[in-house]
Amino acid sequence: MHPAFLxxxxxxxxxxxxxxxxxxxxxxxxxxxxxxxxxxxxxxINRREMIRPxxxxxxxxxxxxxxxxxPVVKTLLLSLSERLPGGASQFVxxxxxxxxxxxxxxxxxxxxxxxxxxxxxxxxxxxxxxxxQLTDRISWGxxxxxxxxxxxxxxxxxxxxxxxxxxxxxxxxxxxxxxxxALYLLFGGQxxxxxLTIPLANSFFLMLVLIWIQTGFAMVILSAAxxxxxxxxxxxxxxxxxxxxxxxxxxxxPQIAGTIVVVWTTITIVVLKVFDIVFAMTNGQWQTQxxxxxxxxxxxxxxxxxxxxxxxxxIMLLVTPILVWNVYNARKEMR
Amino acid sequence: MDNIxxxxxxxxxxxxxxxxxxxxxxxxxxxxxxxxxxxxxxxIATGGWWxxxxxxxxxxxxxxxxxSEQKLEGSLYVIEGELFEEGIEVEISRWxxxxxxxxxxAAGEVGEFRSGETVTVQANGSYRxxxxxxxxxxxxxxxxxxxxxxxxxxxxxxxxxxxxxSNREGMAKAFFNTLTVTIPATVLPILIAAFAAYxxxxxxxxxxxLLIAAVVALLVVPLQLAxxxxxxxxxxxxxxxxxxxxxxxxxxxKGKGYVGVWFAHIGFGLPLAIYxxxxxxxxxxxxxxxxxxxxxxxxxxxxxxxxxxLSFPALASFAIFQFLWTWNDLLVSLVxxxxxxxxTTVMTKQIVExxxxxxxxWEILATSAFVSIAVPLLVFFAMQxxxxxxxxxxxVK
Numbered sequence: 001m002h003p004a005f006l007x008x009x010x011x012x013x014x015x016x017x018x019x020x021x022x023x024x025x026x027x028x029x030x031x032x033x034x035x036x037x038x039x040x041x042x043x044x045i046n047r048r049e050m051i052r053p054x055x056x057x058x059x060x061x062x063x064x065x066x067x068x069x070x071p072v073v074k075t076l077l078l079s080l081s082e083r084l085p086g087g088a089s090q091f092v093x094x095x096x097x098x099x100x101x102x103x104x105x106x107x108x109x110x111x112x113x114x115x116x117x118x119x120x121x122x123x124x125x126x127x128x129x130x131x132x133q134l135t136d137r138i139s140w141g142x143x144x145x146x147x148x149x150x151x152x153x154x155x156x157x158x159x160x161x162x163x164x165x166x167x168x169x170x171x172x173x174x175x176x177x178x179x180x181x182a183l184y185l186l187f188g189g190q191x192x193x194x195x196l197t198i199p200l201a202n203s204f205f206l207m208l209v210l211i212w213i214q215t216g217f218a219m220v221i222l223s224a225a226x227x228x229x230x231x232x233x234x235x236x237x238x239x240x241x242x243x244x245x246x247x248x249x250x251x252x253x254p255q256i257a258g259t260i261v262v263v264w265t266t267i268t269i270v271v272l273k274v275f276d277i278v279f280a281m282t283n284g285q286w287q288t289q290x291x292x293x294x295x296x297x298x299x300x301x302x303x304x305x306x307x308x309x310x311x312x313x314x315i316m317l318l319v320t321p322i323l324v325w326n327v328y329n330a331r332k333e334m335r
Numbered sequence: 336m337d338n339i340x341x342x343x344x345x346x347x348x349x350x351x352x353x354x355x356x357x358x359x360x361x362x363x364x365x366x367x368x369x370x371x372x373x374x375x376x377x378x379i380a381t382g383g384w385w386x387x388x389x390x391x392x393x394x395x396x397x398x399x400x401x402x403s404e405q406k407l408e409g410s411l412y413v414i415e416g417e418l419f420e421e422g423i424e425v426e427i428s429r430w431x432x433x434x435x436x437x438x439x440x441a442a443g444e445v446g447e448f449r450s451g452e453t454v455t456v457q458a459n460g461s462y463r464x465x466x467x468x469x470x471x472x473x474x475x476x477x478x479x480x481x482x483x484x485x486x487x488x489x490x491x492x493x494x495x496x497x498x499x500x501s502n503r504e505g506m507a508k509a510f511f512n513t514l515t516v517t518i519p520a521t522v523l524p525i526l527i528a529a530f531a532a533y534x535x536x537x538x539x540x541x542x543x544x545l546l547i548a549a550v551v552a553l554l555v556v557p558l559q560l561a562x563x564x565x566x567x568x569x570x571x572x573x574x575x576x577x578x579x580x581x582x583x584x585x586x587x588x589k590g591k592g593y594v595g596v597w598f599a600h601i602g603f604g605l606p607l608a609i610y611x612x613x614x615x616x617x618x619x620x621x622x623x624x625x626x627x628x629x630x631x632x633x634x635x636x637x638x639x640x641x642x643x644x645l646s647f648p649a650l651a652s653f654a655i656f657q658f659l660w661t662w663n664d665l666l667v668s669l670v671x672x673x674x675x676x677x678x679t680t681v682m683t684k685q686i687v688e689x690x691x692x693x694x695x696x697w698e699i700l701a702t703s704a705f706v707s708i709a710v711p712l713l714v715f716f717a718m719q720x721x722x723x724x725x726x727x728x729x730x731v732k
Binding site for chain 2: 006008010011014015018019022023026030050052053054056057059060061063064066067068069070071072074075078130131134135137138141144146147148149150151152153154155156157158160161162163164165166168174175176177178179182212215217220221224244269272273275276279280292295296299300305308309312313315316319322323326327330331334
């Protein structure tokens with residue numbers, strides 16, 4: 001069977017199983033288990049209203065539990081054990097972490113990740129804020145915004161190809177086809193550079209790709225926040241003689257500080273998970289390794305599940321503060 | 336009085352220019368790939384794509400017609416013809432008759448080959464070679480020109496990547512595989528999430544706020560953690576099923592495959608789906624739902640007849656997110672779908688492969704990448720409104 005038909009078939013089966021489940025489980029509850037008639041009608045109605053939410057929630061809880069909650073626990077266990085030949089595994093305590101911390105590549109990945117964490121969210125937020133502020137004042141602002149937003153739709157892999165062309169290098173005696181080298185030579189560079197092989201600088205060239213993608217996101221959110229600022233506060237400031245820069249930094253910025261934090265943390269999480277860009281452009285060579293790619297390498301190339309899981313736990317550890325913060329805020333908001 | 340709100344600021348021009356510059360910067364890389372996908376391998380290799388947009392000055396080596404075409408005019412042997420195909424508008428500035436002196440003559444001047452024939456090349460590319468003796472040689476004489484040629488583009492790359500019979504690049508197959516992964520992985524989580532979101536928004540039960548907190552927490556759990564546990568789970572389940580059903584050899588179920596990748600995408604997409612939809616549903620007017628309850632509608636009826644239709648914008652937002660995410664995904668497919676046969680490869684993986692094996696063949700790379708980018712871009716521009724709305728609702732406040 002052609003996989004495309006398999007796909008269509010799956011949609012049909014999946015959708016009907018889902019709908020069938022919800023419909024028949026509700027019917028079962030209403031008509032068979034706790035019918036709203038007979039001597040116990042009142043009690044039955046109460047009971048079924050207690051059970052119904054769980055009918056609605058069950059598939060989601062099952063999927064969330066199996067695909068996200070269980071793996072967290074399982075990965076923790078894997079990171080504390082070692083795979084033995086024949087599929088068995090053995091508890092080894094913190095051996096995997098010791099091995100991980102002894103690996104130079106891990107420290108390189110962690111360092112790079114920290115650099116990414118410093119640069120990318122800051123750059124995206126700054127550019128996003130700048131563009132949001134500028135486009136709000138002009139008539140074709142929405143077109144400009146949608147064009148800058150566009151890279152959001154492009155896959156990391158697609159972006160990797162796009163930027164590899166930008167960074168491309170040809171021998172000196174040929175015409176450069178990468179725009180960066182063409183500019184470099186135009187402004188007095190002596191020789192075309194293979195940008196992605198220069199340590200440290202190459203990390204920044206990779207970050208540029210993510211900044212290019214994520215700025216649109218920051219811009220959209222911040223632009224909405226800027227529009228939400230009450231007109232009066234700005235008018236009052238202008239009447240009091242504030243110049244545009246003062247209006248921006250002293251009046252607008254404090255009012256959107258909460259949104260800036262949201263944008264910053266969201267991009268931070270994207271950065272921690274960044275894999276495709278590095279995998280496609282350098283695969284961690286020339287000192288561009290990052291944690292997610294290091295983990296992939298340990299799991300599937302080196303085949304070391306223990307160390308791989310340990311590095312996954314490191315990523316989890318880095319995400320945890322944001323996780324706690326988000327949950328805290330969500331609960332505060334619900335109250 | 337220039338600075339009063341509502342009047343034009345003196346900065347307006349600066350704003351226009353800087354926005355234009357930023358938009359240009361953001362578009363430039365993508366434009367490069369797009370333009371390159373319409374150029375031949377030779378064109379890409381010999382000059383930057385930004386030059387291809389304008390008529391460009393190029394040094395070309397062209398051949399006149401071979402000696403067999405010569406005619407006898409009086410006592411002169413003559414070869415006449417055009418250096419360029421008909422319909423191409425060129426302007427030749429300089430030309431030469433030997434590889435050492437490629438720009439000796441101006442257009443219209445009379446030059447001489449080393450073998451003694453005289454030759455004239457006009458600005459439009461027509462030439463005339465004259466000789467008093469018979470012209471020899473099996474191939475045509477080489478003429479070197481410096482000419483301004485118009486931009487030239489081709490659909491050949493797309494033809495090769497998509498419709499080539501032998502399909503060396505494998506993009507056509509990968510396209511359908513991606514589609515096969517994407518559609519069920521987009522449709523199914525919506526349904527599951529919608530029911531759950533309704534329960535979390537409008538039903539009262541103990542533990543509700545705890546569940547919402549759990550969804551918010553799972554929103555940021557990196558899916559990297561799920562790779563190994565789930566892959567071994569998939570393997571265990573298929574081994575179990577194979578034993579149960581007595582499947583062997585070719586019929587054997589495999590741990591990696593479409594079913595696994597669909598489930599993985601459903602699981603990973605659910606937190607965002609539930610979160611988005613719940614936030615939206617909570618905002619729906621309470622009166623409608625209470626009235627329906629009073630009129631005797633069950634929760635199931637309320638959900639299907641009232642909530643679902645009203646939640647369309649949120650459903651659309653999530654559908655776009657999930658579509659973009661599954662279409663553009665590499666990691667999940669790499670782990671849960673693509674096996675050693677490579678039969679089920681998706682476009683992102685195929686492009687990474689091409690980057691490795693044909694890193695210099697920009698015509699193939701650019702075209703393949705653009706094939707994979709085109710669909711999300713279409714969806715993006717068609718449904719941007721919903722995407723923005725979803726982003727605003729989905730970022731944790």
